[in-house]
Amino acid sequence: MNEFSKIGIALAVILVSVILHELMHGVVAYLLGDTTAKDEGRLSLNPFRHIDPVISILVPLAMVVMGGPVFGGAKPVPVDSRRLKGGPWGMALVAIAGPLTNFLLALIAFMIGHFTGGLYDHGVIGLIFTQCVYVNLGFFVFNILPLPPLDGSRVLYALAPDGARMVMEQMERTFGVWIIFFLIFVAGSAFSTLMAGATTGILRFFFMLVGA
Numbered sequence: 001m002n003e004f005s006k007i008g009i010a011l012a013v014i015l016v017s018v019i020l021h022e023l024m025h026g027v028v029a030y031l032l033g034d035t036t037a038k039d040e041g042r043l044s045l046n047p048f049r050h051i052d053p054v055i056s057i058l059v060p061l062a063m064v065v066m067g068g069p070v071f072g073g074a075k076p077v078p079v080d081s082r083r084l085k086g087g088p089w090g091m092a093l094v095a096i097a098g099p100l101t102n103f104l105l106a107l108i109a110f111m112i113g114h115f116t117g118g119l120y121d122h123g124v125i126g127l128i129f130t131q132c133v134y135v136n137l138g139f140f141v142f143n144i145l146p147l148p149p150l151d152g153s154r155v156l157y158a159l160a161p162d163g164a165r166m167v168m169e170q171m172e173r174t175f176g177v178w179i180i181f182f183l184i185f186v187a188g189s190a191f192s193t194l195m196a197g198a199t200t201g202i203l204r205f206f207f208m209l210v211g212a
Helices: 003-031 053-066 088-116 124-144 153-159 162-186 188-209
Strands: none
Touching: 003 053, 003 088, 003 124, 053 124, 088 124, 088 153, 088 188, 124 188, 153 162
8 A cells, every 4th residue: 555545544434523523513513502613504514614735634644654652632522501501510611622523533543443354454454444443543632632722621611710710711711722733843743642642541441341
């Protein structure tokens, strides 16, 4: 299999994973009473409504090519927290829905691939299953980090007192994007080690579940 085929498979998996991640943010927000995502057309499987050229495609593809842990995201789904049931905890549920979707996709791909043998195939089928597992685990681990503006930070927002939450929100507005750039370009080596370790730990858990 040539490199272009490998990149094509990786790109397809990345796009599907990102779309479902963002879609579930919007679905949970809608179920909790906020129709903003629906009103702005984000409850859609159309990739152009969700993808960001850099963080959705270039960054994860670069990690695939370099053989590092895959991570990335998409354009944030618009959510009006004032309309959500549950206040900060409603927002936390909306945020966590995305990475949990990636975790479930990875687990489902692993289970199907393991019990059908597809995960251990040395051709196209094996690569598809492998990418489904690794890409989605990478998205899960990356987005669950408790750092603004990543999804995991919303749990901290829910736990924090009002004063601390205001400070965190100001920090996110001011430094949010730069935090991501710092992780990728400045602390890249240490961050990749953290990502790889977390992904390996989850994979061991998956193998434990199937008794392997």
